Structure formats: structure tokens, C-alpha cells
Amino acid sequence: xxxxxxxxxxxxxxxxxxxxxxxxxxxxxxxxxxxxxxxxxxxxxxxxxxxxxxxxxxxxxxxxxxxxxxxxxxxxxxxxxxxxxxxxxxxxxxxxxxxxxxxxxxxxxxxxxxxxxxxxxxxxxxxxxxxxxxxxxxxxxxxxxxxxxxxxxxxxxxxxxxxxxxxxxxxxxxxxxxxxxxxxxxxxxxxxxxxxxxxxxxxxxxxxxxxxxxxxxxxxxxxxxxxxxxxxxxxxxxxxxxxxxxxxxxxxxxxxxxxxxxxxxxxxxxxxxxxxxxxxxxxxxxxxxxxxxxxxxxxxxxxxxxxxxxxxxxxxxxxxxxxxxxxxxxxxxxxxxxxxxxxxxxxxxxxxxxxxxxxxxxxxxxxxxxxxxxxxxxxxxxxxxxxxxxxxxxxxxxxxxxxxxxxxxxxxxxxxxxxxxxxxxxxxxxxxxxxxxxxxxxxxxxxxxxxxxxxxxxxxxxxxxxxxxxxxxxxxxxxxxxxxxxxxxxxxxxxxxxxxxxxxxxxxxxxxxxxxxxxxxxxxxxxxxxxxxxxxxxxxxxxxxxxxxxxxxxxxxxxxxxxxxxxxxxxxxxxxxxxxxxxxxxxxxxxxxxxxxxxxxxxxxxxxxxxxxxxxxxxxxxxxxxxxxxxxxxxxxxxxxxxxxxxxxxxxxxxxxxxxxxxxxxxxxxxxxxxxxxxxxxxxxxxxxxxxxxxxxxxxxxxxxxxxxxxxxxxxxxxxxxxxxxxxxxxxxxxxxxxxxxxxxxxxxxxxxxxxxxxxxxxxxxxxxxxxxxxxxxxxxxxxxxxxxxxxxxxxxxxxxxxxxxxxxxxxxxxxxxxxxxxxxxxxxxxxxxxxxxxxxxxxxxxxxxxxxxxxxxxxxxx
Amino acid sequence: xxxxxxxxxxxxxxxxxxxxxxxxxxxxxxxxxxxxxxxxxxxxxxxxxxxxxxxxxxxxxxxxxxxxxxxxxxxxxxxxxxxxxxxxxxxxxxxxxxxxxxxxxxxxxxxx
Numbered sequence: 001x002x003x004x005x006x007x008x009x010x011x012x013x014x015x016x017x018x019x020x021x022x023x024x025x026x027x028x029x030x031x032x033x034x035x036x037x038x039x040x041x042x043x044x045x046x047x048x049x050x051x052x053x054x055x056x057x058x059x060x061x062x063x064x065x066x067x068x069x070x071x072x073x074x075x076x077x078x079x080x081x082x083x084x085x086x087x088x089x090x091x092x093x094x095x096x097x098x099x100x101x102x103x104x105x106x107x108x109x110x111x112x113x114x115x116x117x118x119x120x121x122x123x124x125x126x127x128x129x130x131x132x133x134x135x136x137x138x139x140x141x142x143x144x145x146x147x148x149x150x151x152x153x154x155x156x157x158x159x160x161x162x163x164x165x166x167x168x169x170x171x172x173x174x175x176x177x178x179x180x181x182x183x184x185x186x187x188x189x190x191x192x193x194x195x196x197x198x199x200x201x202x203x204x205x206x207x208x209x210x211x212x213x214x215x216x217x218x219x220x221x222x223x224x225x226x227x228x229x230x231x232x233x234x235x236x237x238x239x240x241x242x243x244x245x246x247x248x249x250x251x252x253x254x255x256x257x258x259x260x261x262x263x264x265x266x267x268x269x270x271x272x273x274x275x276x277x278x279x280x281x282x283x284x285x286x287x288x289x290x291x292x293x294x295x296x297x298x299x300x301x302x303x304x305x306x307x308x309x310x311x312x313x314x315x316x317x318x319x320x321x322x323x324x325x326x327x328x329x330x331x332x333x334x335x336x337x338x339x340x341x342x343x344x345x346x347x348x349x350x351x352x353x354x355x356x357x358x359x360x361x362x363x364x365x366x367x368x369x370x371x372x373x374x375x376x377x378x379x380x381x382x383x384x385x386x387x388x389x390x391x392x393x394x395x396x397x398x399x400x401x402x403x404x405x406x407x408x409x410x411x412x413x414x415x416x417x418x419x420x421x422x423x424x425x426x427x428x429x430x431x432x433x434x435x436x437x438x439x440x441x442x443x444x445x446x447x448x449x450x451x452x453x454x455x456x457x458x459x460x461x462x463x464x465x466x467x468x469x470x471x472x473x474x475x476x477x478x479x480x481x482x483x484x485x486x487x488x489x490x491x492x493x494x495x496x497x498x499x500x501x502x503x504x505x506x507x508x509x510x511x512x513x514x515x516x517x518x519x520x521x522x523x524x525x526x527x528x529x530x531x532x533x534x535x536x537x538x539x540x541x542x543x544x545x546x547x548x549x550x551x552x553x554x555x556x557x558x559x560x561x562x563x564x565x566x567x568x569x570x571x572x573x574x575x576x577x578x579x580x581x582x583x584x585x586x587x588x589x590x591x592x593x594x595x596x597x598x599x600x601x602x603x604x605x606x607x608x609x610x611x612x613x614x615x616x617x618x619x620x621x622x623x624x625x626x627x628x629x630x631x632x633x634x635x636x637x638x639x640x641x642x643x644x645x646x647x648x649x650x651x652x653x654x655x656x657x658x659x660x661x662x663x664x665x666x667x668x669x670x671x672x673x674x675x676x677x678x679x680x681x682x683x684x685x686x687x688x689x690x691x692x693x694x695x696x697x698x699x700x701x702x703x704x705x706x707x708x709x710x711x712x713x714x715x716x717x718x719x720x721x722x723x724x725x726x727x728x729x730x731x732x733x734x735x736x737x738x739x740x741x742x743x744x745x746x747x748x749x750x751x752x753x754x755x756x757x758x759x760x761x762x763x764x765x766x767x768x769x770x771x772x773x774x775x776x777x778x779x780x781x782x783x784x785x786x787x788x789x790x791x792x793x794x795x796x797x798x799x800x801x802x803x804x805x806x807x808x809x810x811x812x813x814x815x816x817x818x819x820x821x822x823x824x825x826x827x828x829x830x831x832x833x834x835x836x837x838x839x840x841x842x843x844x845x846x847x848x849x850x851x852x853x854x855x856x857x858x859x860x861x862x863x
Numbered sequence: 864x865x866x867x868x869x870x871x872x873x874x875x876x877x878x879x880x881x882x883x884x885x886x887x888x889x890x891x892x893x894x895x896x897x898x899x900x901x902x903x904x905x906x907x908x909x910x911x912x913x914x915x916x917x918x919x920x921x922x923x924x925x926x927x928x929x930x931x932x933x934x935x936x937x938x939x940x941x942x943x944x945x946x947x948x949x950x951x952x953x954x955x956x957x958x959x960x961x962x963x964x965x966x967x968x969x970x971x972x973x974x975x
Contacts, residue, residue, distance in 0.1 A: 544874045546919070546950070586895035590873070590920050596909040785908060 014111050017041050022078070022256055029276070029283050031248030032075075039074040042082055042113070043067070043145060046104065050146040053103045062089040064147030065104070066155070068118070072141035073228070075248075078255035079262075082108065083138055086119040089151055114261070122151070126159040128167040133174050136163070140215055161223050168220035172213055172312040179209050179309055190299045191443045193579075194270075197247055197254070198263040201306075202299035204247050207240060210305040213312065235376055236305060243298035246279035250295070253278045265295075267439060289437040296433040296444055304417060307372045310341055330366055334358060341371045350374075350381045353388045357398035360415055364405030370414060378418045386423045395424060396516040403484035409454030412488070416446060427508040428488075430495025442579035445494050452487045452577035456480075456569055466588050470572055473565045473595070476830040478713075482522055483566045486529035487573060505530050521652035528563060529570050536571040540590040545597065554594065555601040559649040561826075564602060568595040602646075603798075604790035607824045607839035609645045620648045624660075627653040631660060639663050642720030644824060650715065650727075659725060662689040666723070673755045675748045677737075680729075683712060684737060688726040690755055692718055695816035697825060700726055702761035702809040703754040706768040707747055708734045711808050714827035728827075733805065762813075769806055780833050782863035786852040794823050794839040795847040797855065801863040803834040810862040815840060818855055820847070864959040864972060865933045869924045870898070871944040871952040876922045882939040883926075889975070891926040900953065921952060927959050929972045 018041065025034040050065060068083035070076055086101050101119060108115040118135065129135050139160055144152040164171065183201045186192070190202035198204045211231045218226040232240055253273055254263055265273070274291030277283035279298075286294070330337045334355055336345055342362060350356040356378065362368065370378070389395060402411050415421040422429045431445035443451055459471040477483060489512060493504020509530055513523040535557060543550045558564045572591060576583035621640065625633045639660050640648070648656070662674040666689055673690035688700060697716050704711060709730040718724045737744050753759045780802040787796045799811060808827060815822065820840040828835045842851060871879055876893075883891065897918040906915050928936055937954055945951050964974035 540873070542874050542877065544872055544946075546916075584895055586897065586920055589897075593907075593916065593920075596907060596914075600907070600909065 011111060014041070014045060025252050025256070029249050029253075029278055029280075031250070031252040031279075032245055034252045035070075035075045035077055035248060038078065039067070039071055039076040042071065042076060045108070045111070046084070047146045049104045049107050050100075053100045062148045062151045063087070063092070063100075064149065064152045065145045066152055067141075067143045067145050068138040069141055072138070072143040074143070077248075077251050077261070079114070079260050080255075081114045081116045081261070083116045084118070084145075085139075085142060086117060087122065087125070087147075087151060087155060088119070089122050089154075091121075092119070122155060122159055125155055126163045128163065128170065130174075133171075133178070136167075136171060137175065137212060140164075140212055156225075161219050161225075164216055164219040165223060168216050171216050175209060175212060175216075176309045176312045179206070179306075183306075189447075190296065190303050191447055193439060193442055194264055194266050195295075195299070196264050197250055197299075202303035203263075204244070204251065204302075206305060207244055207247075207302050210236075210240075210302075210308050213308060232305070233308070233372070235372075235379075236301075239301040240305060243301045246294070246298045247302075249279040270295075270437075289435045292435040292437060293433045293444070296435065300417070300433065307370070307375060310339075310369055311372065330362075330368070332362075335362055337366075337368060341369045342374055343371055344374050344377055347373070347377050350377050351384050353385055353392070353394075354398070356381055356385060356420070357402065360411045360420070361398070361401050361405060363414055364402045364408045364411035367407035367410055375418055378420065382419050382423055385420065389424055393517045396518060399424070399516070400481040400485070403453070403481050403488070406457050406460065408457060408484065409450045412453065413447075413450050416450070425489075425512055427492050427512060430508070431492055432495075434495050436494065440578060440582070443577065445491050448577050449488050449491060452573040453484055455573040455576050456484070456487065459569075464585075466585060466592065469592055470569065470588075472830065473568055476828065477565050477569070478562065479522070479525065482525045483529065483569060486526045486533070486566070487570060489526070490530050490533045490570065490574065502531060502534065519652070520654065524652065525563065525566070529566055532557065532567055533570050533574060536567055536591065536594065537575055540587070540594050545590060545594045551594070551597040551601050555598045555605075558598060558602070560646055561599055561602050561828075563649070564595065564598050603826060603837045604787070604796050606644045606646050606826065606837075607791040607794045607796075611640050611643050611645055611648065618648070620653070623653040624648075624656045628657045628660065631657065631664075635664075636660055638721070639719065639723075643717050643725070646715075646826075647717050647725070659687070659689060662687070663723065666690065673752050675751050677744050677748055679737075683729055683731050684709070686726070686728040686730065686751070688724070688728075688751065688755070690724055692722050692724045692821075693755075693757075694821065695813070696724060696755065697726065697822045698809060698812035698816045699754040699757075699761045700728065700751060701812055702765050703747075703751050704728065704730055705806045705809045706761070706764045707750070708732070708736060708768075708770060708805070710805050711827065712829050714808065714825060716822055716825035718823060765806070765809065771805060782860060784856045784859045784863070786847070786856060788846050788852075791839055791846075793846065794841050795852060797838045797840055797859075799834070799836040799838075799859060799863070801834050801836075803829050803832050807834055807863075808836070811836060811859060814858050814862050815855065818851070818858060819843075820855065864927055864962060864975065865930055866925070866927050866957045866959045867933065867936060867940075868955040868957075869940050869944070869952065870896070870921050870954075871924065871940070872946070872950065873920055873922050875944040875946075875951075876924075878943040879924065879940055882943045883924075883936060886932065886935055886939055888926060888928065888932065888936060891924050894923040894925070896921050896923045901949070919950065927962060927975055929975060 018038075021034055021037045021041065024037070025031070046065060064087050066072070066085040066087055068085050070080055071082050071084070076082065101117065105115050105117050120135075125139060139155075142152075142156065142160070144156070182199060182205070186200045188201060190200065192200055196203065211228075214231040214233075215226060218224070218231075250265065250273060251263060253276070254265065254269060255261060257269060257272065270292055271288045273279075274286045274288040277285045278291075280286060280291070280294065328337050334345055334349060336343045342359065344350060344359075350359060359370075359374075359378070363370070402408055402415075405411065412421065416428070416432075422432070428446065431449075434445040435441075436445065441448070456474065459467060459474050462468040462471045474480070489509045490505055491501060492508040493501035493506070496504035496508065498504030498507065506527065509526065513526060518526070536554075539545065539550065539554050545551065555564070558567060568591065572583070572588070575587060575591075621637065625636055628636055636656075640656075651659070658676075662676070666672065666674050671691050673688060676687040678685045678687070686700075686704070690696070701711060701714070710733050712729045712731060714726065714728040716724060716726045732738055737747065750759070754761050754764070780800070782801040783799070785796075785798040787798075790796045797815075801807060812822065812825075815838070819842050821842065822838055822840055824839040826837045840847065847855065869879070880891075897920055899917060899919055908914075924940075926936075933956065937956070940954055961970060962972070962974040963970050
């Protein structure tokens with residue numbers, strides 16, 4: 001027979017009221033009303049039980065009952081534990097111990113309520129329980145229920161405020177440490193396919209932690225209990241209030257559906273909640289993906305509260321603090337860094353866009369966090385940024401620096417959270433929190449793009465041999481900023497009303513590229529990457545990548561090794577960033593093998609892939625003709641005829657026209673070599689147009705080396721008319737040209753003399769060349785491969801060697817000495833490794849086996 | 864009942880899956896695998912370094928079929944996975960004594 005069966009709050013009455021609460025929730029979906037009503041119902045029940053048991057026990061000691069935790073906050077979810085405190089002043093009487101407390105608990109258990117009782121004295125409540133911090137925290141939400149009211153008042157007005165004032169720092173530190181451990185357990189991300197709406201980052205627990213931290217801080221400062229509605233800072237109140245309302249409704253829904261305190265939002269329950277319009281104004285049913293988008297937006301608002309957790313000074317090891325304090329040395333004139341967080345020295349400084357961009361670049365470089373105050377200042381600067389961005393053409397120079405910084409993902413995420421990214425790229429709003437609901441895409445589309453950028457940067461510290469291979473590809477990319485921009489924009493079309501998202505992304509990115517003012521070649525690269533971002537994974541999935549025809553067809557779509565590298569990394573990170581397990585070693589291996597096969601194809605067949613009169617009617621040539629103005633189209637095609645197709649892919653229309661004009665001058669001035677030296681960012685570029693002659697390439701690179709220039713990349717092509725176009729990119733080791741601009745003219749003259757044979761390059765090298773003062777850090781094993789299979793009329797020589805000043809001169813002069821004529825050269829440097837591909841002939845034909853061996857031996861001796 | 868294991872080219876997987884579904888095969892388990900048969904793989908050179916592709920990526924399909932479906936399933940796989948070249952893969956068949964559906968303990972072909 002149940003204890004207290006004659007209670008006026010009978011089993012039936014309790015059940016009936018519980019059912020009423022549920023019914024009202026089913027009608028209104030008002031989760032906060034439901035948890036309040038449920039708290040009131042349990043209050044009545046406990047008070048009723050108290051009246052009966054205390055009368056029966058006839059105890060006259062100082063003793064009372066209080067609600068704790070969520071129940072104390074009047075936020076009791078349908079199947080949550082009911083935390084109850086039995087508070088006494090002195091030792092409890094036998095009557096209280098054996099009758100009142102057990103009878104109340106027993107009566108609640110009989111009603112299938114999960115009561116968690118705790119019996120404590122006033123003195124115990126005033127202590128910090130390091131092994132049971134939950135008790136101290138739950139006391140912060142204590143609320144009087146019944147019994148000795150004066151005793152509870154002592155607890156509430158004196159004991160708790162005193163304990164908090166004394167232990168505030170430790171309470172806050174322990175609370176943030178527990179939160180940090182919890183976030184760590186769930187991967188520090190709000191993005192989960194089936195989130196737990198209470199415990200996962202951005203869940204109800206985080207909301208509550210923020211409230212507790214604020215409460216502790218207020219109690220410590222003033223000793224007065226703040227009003228619950230004023231706990232969160234103003235800036236967060238509205239958004240987080242809406243999020244709390246939403247999550248309360250969802251949690252009630254989960255409890256009622258499952259009949260238990262289960263808070264996991266499973267895939268099936270997401271569909272049910274969406275169909276019922278849970279948490280949506282007026283209960284409008286939504287598609288599951290749209291409902292989850294609402295969910296992520298709310299959770300993101302709560303996750304923003306974690307910025308408040310960072311304000312708590314960490315209680316961590318001396319070593320950790322030392323590490324964090326080292327970051328303080330990063331402080332500069334605009335920003336100061338304290339405990340890994342960035343403060344603005346002048347709060348209004350971010351109204352200046354250059355400082356605002358510098359702030360995010362700072363985050364991107366050092367992986368720091370912003371303080372809540374800094375975030376508020378950034379948000380206040382958005383109107384002026386919006387106005388500036390509409391008129392300015394300076395966004396790209398600032399933004400590209402953020403993209404290439406090692407913590408770009410964190411910087412972009414902060415920019416998006418604070419609204420900066422959408423001010424700069426309104427197109428990005430379309431994918432804000434957009435859910436792709438297929439149980440495979442773990443992240444929303446915006447987050448996927450940030451994770452994808454992070455995953456490329458993470459290749460700098462590879463964890464496996466496969467990752468090392470992809471890292472090497474990244475090291476060889478000349479313009480990673482363009483790759484990162486393409487990654488950021490590649491899926492924007494998913495949020496647009498386009499039949500296929502690639503078309504949508506291309507449409508959106510066209511506007512972005514135009515506003516950013518990228519030059520045509522840069523824009524073309526980004527457009528290419530977005531247009532083809534599905535091509536490589538589709539090829540690995542649907543075609544036999546070991547079939548040479550498949551490789552050839554794929555390679556032709558890509559065109560150049562430079563684009564191939566970028567497309568490979570975009571594909572790698574696009575798959576890897578769908579979910580942490582999406583890029584299996586199997587898939588990564590397939591991707592790598594297609595890359596290697598296509599790379600070999602592109603670099604080895606360049607000599608055979610030439611522009612002819614029949615294929616000269618391409619879209620690119622039409623672009624060149626359009627850009628050429630007065631130059632006759634026939635004249636342009638005759639200049640282009642015979643160049644490798646790669647030439648047109650490596651140079652934009654404007655550059656081709658410039659080369660064409662140089663070609664005209666060459667003819668007008670009796671074949672006088674045409675030389676241009678341009679400064680491009682941190683390096684120089686030499687463009688040489690002249691008639692071919694033996695040893696030409698060696699003369700040019702020898703002259704540059706004798707001037708102390710270090711050759712980074714080079715291409716040497718010739719057309720049908722025997723005109724050679726060399727494009728050589730070099731760095732100025734001794735800053736000769738930078739410090740003495742007039743020396744550019746002398747170098748140009750020197751090069752012209754070397755080409756025409758007026759000076760002896762061998763003597764020049766002997767007299768002036770200065771080898772590197774330091775040896776290499778990593779030893780690169782040299783290799784020389786020759787092959788007669790790849791081209792119909794030339795021999796391929798592929799050289800891998802340790803890069804050093806003068807290397808290219810040694811290679812090309814050795815070839816010249818052995819009677820080789822360079823038809824095509826593609827020179828690349830990746831870190832300390834030089835990768836040089838030559839297509840050579842001897843007396844107009846391929847090299848025979850003997851000749852190849854001789855070359856190999858001679859080159860290996862040089863290397 | 865017969866267990867059918869097929870090792871096929873990854874590029875043929877979509878086609879194989881389609882014909883099996885059309886045939887009425889209701890469940891299958893797919894593995895990304897690597898291996899070699901008589902083809903033994905090959906050596907590639909990339910940037911001066913040799914790397915051996917001795918284990919070639921393949922897809923393994925596993926399913927247990929009622930005996931009356933086996934021949935049709937084998938034919939369908941051979942038709943859709945075959946290119947006539949080395950490396951097309953193999954099919955293995957073996958007898959299965961019993962099948963049990965965990966949810967309701969159904970046994971035999973009814974559990975498939």
C-alpha cells in the first residue's frame with residue numbers, strides 16, 4: 001500500500017494535471033509555459049505531502065524543503081529529475097530522518113517522479129564542495145517550498161551570498177573548466193547530425209552556465225540576488241531568449257515523445273518536430289532541413305555566449321598560463337592580447353576598415369579569440385563597413401591576407417558570426433546555417449566552407465604519409481589565396497534557386513569577383529575551380545582512373561598542372577569537410593592517384609599539345625582578339641600557331657596581346673630581342689621574345705644567375721615561326737634591382753647582349769656568380785628520367801634536384817654542350833626541390849638511347 | 864541460401880547496384896577495399912619518386928540471396944561490371960546455413 005495514499009493530490013489528480021499540461025503544450029508548443037506549470041504542480045504536491053508528513057511526525061525543529069537546479073528555476077521539464085533540498089539547522093531528529101523525508105520521497109517515487117533528494121545543514125550549504133560542485137551550483141537556483149521559512153531565508157540571504165563572495169573565482173573557474181571539458185567531449189562544435197540539445201555545445205546547459213557565471217559575478221560584487229531576466233548582458237538577451245524559448249519547446253517535445261529524460265534530437269525526431277512546427281511561431285510545419293536551419297541559428301546564438309566563459313581567468317597549470325601569457329607578446333599598437341584574447345586599444349578603432357581587417361588577420365595569424373567587448377565594437381562598426389565596402393576596391397588585398405593566414409577558419413567564422421562576412425559578401429547569406437539533410441553532411445553549408453579552409457591549412461602539419469603528399473601539393477601552389485576564395489564560394493549556389501548548385505555558385509561568384517576587382521586571370525582561376533569542383537571526385541567514383549584515356553580526358557579538362565594542384569586540394573577538402581569520416585584513406589588514395597596520373601600526363605605531353613590553325617578558333621583566342629583592339633586577328637593566330645596549348649592557359653588575354661606586340665617589334669627591329677622585366681609582388685618576371693638559337697635558354701638563365709637572381713619558375717616555348725618566348729620568374733637575392741632601380745635597364749641590356757652572343761655567359765658566370773652561402777636543410781636525392789614515349793618528336797627529360805642558385809644554368813648549359821635543343825621547358829620550385837621538365841631534340845629529332853644515357857650521366861654529375 | 868561476394872571496379876559500382884536493385888535484391892553490404900589479383904599492380908613515377916600501386920582500389924559487395932536469385936544476380940553483375948579487361952574483378956559464392964533477423968528472430972529466406 002503506497003505511503004500517503006490519502007493525499008489530496010492523489011495519483012489520479014496529479015496524473016490529470018500532468019496530462020492537462022501536456023495537452024496545453026501539444027496545442028501551443030509553449031515549452032516555457034509547460035515547464036513553469038509543471039514546476040507549480042510539483043510545488044503543490046510537495047507542499048501537500050509536507051503538510052501531511054510533518055503533522056504526522058509532529059516535529060518542531062528548524063527544517064524546510066527547497067527546490068534546486070532546474071526545478072528551483074521553475075524550469076522543470078516533463079521527465080527531468082526533481083532536485084529537492086531538505087535543509088536543517090541542527091542535527092536532524094529521528095522523526096525527520098525516519099518519517100518526513102522518506103515519506104515525501106516515497107510518495108513522489110510512487111507517482112513515478114524521479115526525485116533526487118539531498119539533506120544538508122546550513123553550515124554544509126555554506127562550504128565549497130570541491131568533490132560535488134553540482135551542489136554549490138544547484139544552490140544558486142534554490143527556491144523555498146515549505147517548512148521553516150526563516151531557515152530558508154538564512155540560506156538565501158546570508159549563507160549562499162557569503163559562500164559565493166568567498167569562493168566566486170574558484171566556482172567560476174571550475175564551472176568553465178567543466179564546460180570546456182564538456183565542449184571538448186563533443187568536439188567544440190555545434191554541428192552534429194543528431195545533437196543532444198541539453199549537453200552539446202550551444203545547448204541548454206551552455207545557456208545556464210552563462211547565467212550562473214553572471215549570477216556569481218553579481219552576487220560577488222553586490223551581495224544582492226539579481227533578477228533572473230537581467231542575468232545575461234543586453235547584447236545577448238534577445239537572441240538567446242528566443243533560443244531558450246525554442247530549445248525549451250524542443251526539449252518538452254523530446255521528453256513527451258520518448259517518455260523519458262532523453263535529449264538527443266535524432267534524425268527521425270527532427271522530422272517529427274519539423275512536421276509539428278515545434279518552436280516555430282504559430283506552429284507552422286517546416287521541411288526538416290528548414291527546421292534544422294532554425295535549430296542551428298538558435299544554437300549558434302547560445303554558443304556565442306561562450307565568449308563570456310573566456311572572461312573567467314583560467315585556473316590552469318602554470319605551464320598553460322605561461323603559454324597563454326606568451327601570446328601577450330603579440331600585442332601591437334592596435335590590439336592587446338591578454339590570456340589569449342584580443343582587446344582593442346581604442347574601442348572605436350575598428351570603425352576604420354583597415355583596422356577591422358587587421359583585427360581578423362591578427363586572429364587568423366595567431367588563432368586568438370575576441371573579447372565580448374571587442375565583438376560588440378565590431379558589430380557597432382558594421383554600418384560604416386557596409387558603406388565603405390560598397391564604394392571601395394580595397395576589400396580583396398585585405399581579405400586575401402586573412403584567407404592565407406594559418407587560422408583563417410577561425411577568423412572567417414568570427415567574421416560570419418559578427419555579420420562582417422555577409423556585409424562584404426551578401427551572397428553568403430544564402431547559405432547561412434543552411435542544412436543539407438542527408439545523414440552524411442554533418443555541417444551546415446557555411447560551416448562546411450570554413451572547415452574546408454581549415455582542413456587545407458591543417459595540411460601544413462600532416463599526420464600521415466597521404467597527408468604529406470597533399471601537403472606537398474599545397475606547397476607548390478602559387479596563389480593559395482585564389483584556392484581559398486574558391487573554397488569559400490564553391491557551395492554558395494546551394495542556397496540559391498538554381499537547378500544545380502554549381503550554376504548558382506558561378507552566378508553568385510561572378511558578382512563577388514567583379515566587386516573584389518580580381519584581374520581576369522585570377523577571376524578565371526576561381527571560376528574554373530568552382531565550375532569543376534565536383535569533376536575530380538566524380539571521375540574517381542565513376543571512371544576507371546587507371547585507364548589512360550580517362551586520365552587524358554580529365555587532364556584536358558583541367559589544362560595545366562597549376563590548376564590541377566588547386567582542383568585536387570579543393571576536391572580533397574570538399575570531401576573531407578562533409579564529415580570527419582568522409583575522406584577515407586581509400587578515397588584519398590584514389591584522389592592522389594588520379595592527381596599523379598594527370599600531373600604526369602600534363603607535364604609530359606605539353607610538347608604534343610600545340611595550337612594549330614585548326615584548333616585556333618577557341619573561345620580564349622576570341623577573347624584575345626577582342627582585347628587586341630587594332631591588331632589583326634590573322635596576325636594573332638599566326639603568332640600563336642605552334643605554341644603549346646598550355647601557353648594560352650597560363651596567360652590571360654591582356655598578356656597575350658602584350659606578347660603579340662613584342663612579336664611585332666621583334667619583326668620591325670630586325671629580330672632584335674624583346675625583353676621586359678616586370679615587378680610582381682615579391683618577385684620579378686622576365687619576358688623574353690626572340691628568335692631561337694643554340695644555347696639560348698642557358699645564356700638567359702646564366703645571365704640572371706650571374707646577377708645573383710634566384711630562378712623560381714620558368715617556361716620556355718617556341719612557335720611555328722621559330723620564335724621563342726621565355727617567361728622566367730626570379731627573386732632578387734641581393735636586392736640589387738630593388739635598391740637600384742636603374743639597374744633594371746642594365747640587366748635588360750646585359751640579357752640582350754647574352755642572347756645575341758655579344759658577351760660570353762660562361763665568363764660572366766665565372767667572374768660574377770656567387771653560390772649560396774648556406775647549405776640546404778633537407779637533402780634531396782637528385783634524379784634524371786628520360787623518355788621517348790610521351791612526345792612524337794622530342795625526348796622528355798624530367799629532373800628532380802635540390803634547388804640552389806645557378807642550378808638551371810648548370811642544367812641548361814650541360815644540355816647545350818651535349819647538342820640538345822630545348823623545345824619546351826617548364827621549371828618549377830617547391831620548397832627546396834626543383835622540378836624541371838624539358839622536351840629536347842637533337843638535330844630536330846628525338847635523342848637516341850646512347851645520347852639519353854650520356855645526358856643522364858652528365859646531368860647527375862652536375863646535380 | 865547463398866552468400867555472394869563480388870569484387871568489382873569502383874567505377875562499375877553504380878551500374879551493378881542499379882541492376883541488382885532492379886532484380887529485386889533488397890540488401891547488400893559495400894566495402895571500400897584494396898587488393899590485387901593476377902594484375903599485381905604497377906609502378907608509377909611522380910616527381911622523380913617511384914611509388915608502387917600494388918594494391919588497386921576495388922569495391923566489395925556482399926549479399927546473401929535466396930537460391931532462386933543467385934544465377935540471375937551473377938549474370939547481372941557479370942554484365943554490368945565487365946569491361947573485358949584485366950582487373951574487372953571476381954565473384955565468389957558460398958552456401959549459408961542459416962539467417963536470422965535480429966529484430967523479430969525470423970529465420971531462413973524470410974530473414975533476408
